[in-house]
Amino acid sequence: xxxxxxxxxxxxSIDFFRWQWATFGVSALMVAASVVLVIVMxxxxxxxxxxxTTIRTESSQPLDVGAxxxxxxxxxxxxxxxxxxxxxxxxxxxxxxxxxxxAQQGAExxxxxxxxxxxxALKGADPAVVFAAVESVGPKVSGELLQSAILAVLAAATGxxxxxxxxxxxxxxxxxxxxxxxDVVVTIGVFALFQLKFDLTIIAALxxxxxxxxxDTVVVFDRLRENLMKFKTTPLRDVMxxxxxxxxxxxxxxxGTTLIALIALLVLGGDVIRGFVFAMTFGVVVGTWSSVFVxxxxxxxxxxxxxWSKPAETPFPGAEQP
Amino acid sequence: MLQIPLxxxxxxxxxxxxxxxxxxxxxxxxxxxxxxxAIVAAERVGFETPEQAVARGGWPDFLPxxxxxxxxxxxxxxxxxxxVHVADVYKARMEALWPEARRALAGKxxxxxAVRRAPAPDGELRIQIGTPAAMAEAVAAVRDLANxxxxxxxxxxxxxxxxxxxxxxxxxxxxxERAATDDRTIQxxxxxxxxxxxxVGTREPTxxxxxxDRILIQVPGxxxxxxxxxxxxxxxxxxxxxxxxxxxxxxxxPGLGRVVYPSVDERGLFYTLDASPVVSGDELVDARPDFDxxxxxxxxxxFNPTGARKFGDYTAANIGQPFAIVLDGEVISAPVIQxxxxxxxxxxxxxxxxxxxxNLAVLLRAGALPAGMTFxxxxxxxxxxxxDSIEAGRIASVVGLAAVVVFMIxxxxxxxxxxxxxxMVNIAMIFGILSAIGGTLTLPGIAGIVLTIGMAVxxxxxxxxxIREELKTAKGPARAIGLGYERAMSAIVDANIxxxxxxxxxxxxxxxxxxxxxxxxxxxxxxxxFTAIWVTRLLVVVWYDRRRPKTITV
Numbered sequence: 001x002x003x004x005x006x007x008x009x010x011x012x013s014i015d016f017f018r019w020q021w022a023t024f025g026v027s028a029l030m031v032a033a034s035v036v037l038v039i040v041m042x043x044x045x046x047x048x049x050x051x052x053t054t055i056r057t058e059s060s061q062p063l064d065v066g067a068x069x070x071x072x073x074x075x076x077x078x079x080x081x082x083x084x085x086x087x088x089x090x091x092x093x094x095x096x097x098x099x100x101x102x103a104q105q106g107a108e109x110x111x112x113x114x115x116x117x118x119x120x121a122l123k124g125a126d127p128a129v130v131f132a133a134v135e136s137v138g139p140k141v142s143g144e145l146l147q148s149a150i151l152a153v154l155a156a157a158t159g160x161x162x163x164x165x166x167x168x169x170x171x172x173x174x175x176x177x178x179x180x181x182x183d184v185v186v187t188i189g190v191f192a193l194f195q196l197k198f199d200l201t202i203i204a205a206l207x208x209x210x211x212x213x214x215x216d217t218v219v220v221f222d223r224l225r226e227n228l229m230k231f232k233t234t235p236l237r238d239v240m241x242x243x244x245x246x247x248x249x250x251x252x253x254x255x256g257t258t259l260i261a262l263i264a265l266l267v268l269g270g271d272v273i274r275g276f277v278f279a280m281t282f283g284v285v286v287g288t289w290s291s292v293f294v295x296x297x298x299x300x301x302x303x304x305x306x307x308w309s310k311p312a313e314t315p316f317p318g319a320e321q322p
Numbered sequence: 323m324l325q326i327p328l329x330x331x332x333x334x335x336x337x338x339x340x341x342x343x344x345x346x347x348x349x350x351x352x353x354x355x356x357x358x359x360a361i362v363a364a365e366r367v368g369f370e371t372p373e374q375a376v377a378r379g380g381w382p383d384f385l386p387x388x389x390x391x392x393x394x395x396x397x398x399x400x401x402x403x404x405x406v407h408v409a410d411v412y413k414a415r416m417e418a419l420w421p422e423a424r425r426a427l428a429g430k431x432x433x434x435x436a437v438r439r440a441p442a443p444d445g446e447l448r449i450q451i452g453t454p455a456a457m458a459e460a461v462a463a464v465r466d467l468a469n470x471x472x473x474x475x476x477x478x479x480x481x482x483x484x485x486x487x488x489x490x491x492x493x494x495x496x497x498x499e500r501a502a503t504d505d506r507t508i509q510x511x512x513x514x515x516x517x518x519x520x521x522v523g524t525r526e527p528t529x530x531x532x533x534x535d536r537i538l539i540q541v542p543g544x545x546x547x548x549x550x551x552x553x554x555x556x557x558x559x560x561x562x563x564x565x566x567x568x569x570x571x572x573x574x575x576p577g578l579g580r581v582v583y584p585s586v587d588e589r590g591l592f593y594t595l596d597a598s599p600v601v602s603g604d605e606l607v608d609a610r611p612d613f614d615x616x617x618x619x620x621x622x623x624x625f626n627p628t629g630a631r632k633f634g635d636y637t638a639a640n641i642g643q644p645f646a647i648v649l650d651g652e653v654i655s656a657p658v659i660q661x662x663x664x665x666x667x668x669x670x671x672x673x674x675x676x677x678x679x680x681n682l683a684v685l686l687r688a689g690a691l692p693a694g695m696t697f698x699x700x701x702x703x704x705x706x707x708x709x710d711s712i713e714a715g716r717i718a719s720v721v722g723l724a725a726v727v728v729f730m731i732x733x734x735x736x737x738x739x740x741x742x743x744x745x746m747v748n749i750a751m752i753f754g755i756l757s758a759i760g761g762t763l764t765l766p767g768i769a770g771i772v773l774t775i776g777m778a779v780x781x782x783x784x785x786x787x788x789i790r791e792e793l794k795t796a797k798g799p800a801r802a803i804g805l806g807y808e809r810a811m812s813a814i815v816d817a818n819i820x821x822x823x824x825x826x827x828x829x830x831x832x833x834x835x836x837x838x839x840x841x842x843x844x845x846x847x848x849x850x851x852f853t854a855i856w857v858t859r860l861l862v863v864v865w866y867d868r869r870r871p872k873t874i875t876v
Contacts, residue, residue: 004875005732056707089714115548134546135701141403152831156824163823167816201766204836207828208773208843211821215777218820219784222813250780250787257729257783258776261722265772268721270714272395272707273765280773 034189046199051103051139063095071125175298179290209283217291344754357381388757393764398705399542410693412445454489517688547700558685560603563595605629609686619679630666638662715768741782764838774846781854
C-alpha cells in the first residue's frame with residue numbers, strides 16, 4: 001500500500017454538536033463584536049468609496065515621512081495621510097509610501113494643477129522620488145461605487161438563497177445564508193479592527209468568500225440530503241454528524257489546497273493586492289468554520305422534512321420521528 | 323461503466339489541445355505582441371518597414387496570436403471617467419432657436435404685439451409677448467418650428483415643448499428630444515475622443531460609454547491621466563469673429579448679439595466681438611503644427627470649400643480690420659487682415675510652445691466636443707508598478723501551483739498526478755479562453771487564477787474521496803470509480819453553480835479590475851469543472867484500461 005498523506009483519519013466520528021452552544025456562541029459573539037467594531041471604529045474606506053486622491057511614491061532614498069508632510073502642508077489640501085509601505089519583496093533601495101489626500105471641496109477630482117503641485121513639492125523633499133501610481137476619485141462616483149458594492153453583496157446572497165431553496169429546502173437556504181452573512185460580517189469586522197484599507201477589491205474578495213463558503217456548505221448539504229434518504233429513522237442530529245464526518249476529509253483537503261495557494265499569494269504577491277488576498281485567506285478560514293458550525297446548527301434547529309420520497313409537505317420539526 | 327465513447331474522447335482531447343494552443347502565445351508575450359503590432363502598423367500605413375517585417379517574422383503567422391490583454395493595473399497607463407454635460411447642448415439649441423422664434427413671431431406682430439426675450443434658466447427659452455390674449459396664436463406659431471423626433475419607437479413626438487404662463491411663452495426641449503439629444507451628444511463625444519486618442523497613436527485605448535452620460539477612457543502606456551485630460555478635456559471649439567472693440571475692462575453690457583472674451587496672451591485685455599462667427603472649426607479639413615515667418619510655433623489650417631468661400635469673402639471685404647481667432651471662449655490672437663485670403667488656408671499664431679501647437683493641431687483635426695466634461699475619476703498607474711505586480715503574481719502562482727501539486731500527489735498518489743495534470747490543463751485553458759475572447763487580465767484576476775488553482779482540485783477531491791468510500795462497499799475498482807464520479811456529481815454541480823452565480827453578479831455590478839477578476843473566476847469555474855470531470859476521468863479510464871488493476875488505492 002502506497003504512502004498517503006492523511007490529514008484526517010479514514011473514519012472519524014467527531015460529535016460536531018457536542019459543543020454546539022459554545023461554537024455557535026463564538027460565531028454569534030464574533031458577529032456581534034464585528035458589528036460593534038464597525039460602528040465604533042468605522043471602516044478605513046479607500047478612495048473608491050470615500051473620494052480623494054492617493055499617490056504611491058517610490059524612492060531609492062530612505063523615506064522621511066516628516067519631510068513629505070512638511071513639503072505638503074503649505075499646499076493646504078486638508079486631511080493628508082502619509083504611510084510607509086513595507087513588503088518583504090522590496091529591496092533596501094526601494095522605499096514606498098502611500099499618500100492619501102482627502103476629497104477637495106467642490107471639485108470632483110484633484111485638478112491636474114494640484115497634482116503637479118503635490119508632485120513638485122514631494123520632488124523638493126526627495127529628489128529621487130518617482131510616482132508609481134496616482135489615483136483620484138470624485139465624491140459623486142465614490143458614493144455610487146459604495147451603493148453598487150452593497151447591492152452586489154445583497155444580490156449575491158439573494159441569488160444563493162433562491163438557488164439553495166430550489167435545490168434543497170428552505171431550512172438549508174436559511175442556514176446557508178446565515179453562514180454567509182456570518183462570513184461577510186466577521187471579515188468586515190476584522191477590517192474595522194485593524195483599520196485595513198477597505199476598497200472595491202475587498203468587495204470582490206467578500207463576494208468570492210460568499211462563493212467559497214457556499215461551495216463548502218453545499219457539499220455537506222448534498223451529503224446530508226443523501227444520508228437523509230438512506231437513514232430515514234436516525235435522529236437528524238446523528239445524520240448530520242455522519243454527513244459532516246464523511247465529508248470532513250474533503251473539507252480539509254479543499255481548504256488546505258486553497259489556503260496553500262492563497263498563502264503563497266499573500267506572502268509573495270506584493271503589497272498592492274495584500275489586503276485583497278488577506279480578505280480571501282481570512283474568508284476561507286471563516287467560511288470553513290461557518291459551514292460546519294453555523295449552517296448546520298441552524299438547519300438542526302429549524303429541522304427538515306425527513307421523508308424525501310414524498311414531495312415537501314411538513315417542513316418541520318426535525319424530531320418528529322418515532 | 324467505465325467506457326467513454328470515442329467521439330467524447332476526441333472532443334475532450336480537441337478542447338484541451340485548442341485551449342493549450344490559444345494559451346501558448348502568452349508564453350512569448352513580447353514576441354507575439356511585436357508581431358501583432360507590426361501587422362496593425364503595416365495595415366494602417368499600407369507598407370511594411372524592415373523592422374516591422376522582422377517583428378512579424380518573430381512569430382509564425384499560422385499559430386494563434388491572440389494575447390491576454392493586460393489591464394491598466396498590470397500594464398500601466400491612464401484611466402479617466404468623464405461626465406459629459408449633456409445639458410450644454412440644450413442651452414445651445416435654445417440660443418439657436420431664439421432668432422428663428424423671433425422671426426416667426428415678428429410676422430404676427432399685428433395680433434400678438436411686441437416680442438421680447440425674457441430671462442430664463444439654462445435650457446429654456448422665455449419670450450414675453452405684448453398681447454397675452456393672443457397667446458394661443460403665439461404658441462401655435464412657435465410650435466410650427468418644431469420637428470418630429472425620430473426615435474426607435476417611432477412615436478411622432480415633437481422636439482419642442484411649448485407652454486404659456488401669463489404673458490410669457492416658454493419653450494423647452496421635449497423629453498423625447500432630450501433623450502435623443504443626449505444620445506447624440508454622447509455618441510459624438512465618443513467619436514471625437516476616439517479620434518483625438520488615436521491621433522496620439524497609443525495601443526488599444528478603451529473608450530466606452532457608461533450609463534447615461536458618462537464616458538470611460540483607458541489608455542495603456544500613457545504617462546499620466548493629466549496628459550490624457552489635456553488631450554480630451556478641451557472642447558476645442560474654434561471660431562473666427564469680427565472684432566468690434568477692445569478694452570482693459572470687460573464690458574458688462576455688450577449689447578445684443580455681442581460677446582466679450584478675454585485675451586489669452588495679454589492679461590487684462592478684453593475683446594468685444596460679434597457673437598455670430600464668420601467661420602468655425604467645423605469647417606476645417608486640416609490643421610497641422612507649423613512655424614510663422616519669425617520661426618515661432620504656430621498652427622496652419624485649411625478650410626473646406628464652403629468655409630474657404632466665407633473666409634475669402636470676409637477677408638476681401640474687411641481689409642485693415644482686426645479679426646479674432648477664438649478657442650473655447652478665449653481670444654488666441656486678433657490679427658489685422660492684411661489682404662484677401664482666397665485659398666481657404668491660414669495660420670494661427672500666438673505665444674505657443676511647440677508642444678501646445680502640436681496639441682492644438684491634433685484637437686482641431688479631431689473636431690470640437692459637442693459639450694463640456696467633468697472628470698469624476700482619474701487614475702495613473704506607472705508601468706513599473708504593473709511589471710512588479712505581474713512578477714509577484716507569477717511567482718505566487720508558480721509557488722502555489724507547486725505546493726498544491728505536491729499536496730495532491732502526497733494525498734492521492736497516482737490519482738493526485740492525474741488531478742495535477744488536469745490542473746495544469748485548467749490553467750492553460752483559462753489563459754487560452756481569455757486570449758481567444760480578448761479578455762483582460764487584471765491584478766485581482768491573477769488572484770482569481772491563484773484561487774482557482776486552490777479550488778479547482780475541489781471537484782477532484784470530491785470524486786476521489788467518493789471513490790475511496792465506494793471502494794469499501796462496491797464490487798471491484800471499476801464500479802467504485804464509476805460510482806465515485808456519478809455520486810460526486812450533484813455536489814460538484816451545486817457547489818460550482820452557486821460560485822458561478824456570485825461571479826456573474828460580480829461581473830454585472832463590478833467595474834474595472836473587479837470585473838477582470840469576475841471574468842477569470844467564471845472562466846476558471848467552467849474550465850475547472852470540465853478538467854476535473856472529463857479530463858481526469860479520461861486519464862483514469864485510459865490508465866485503468868491499460869493496467870486492469872485488481873485493486874486500486876486512491
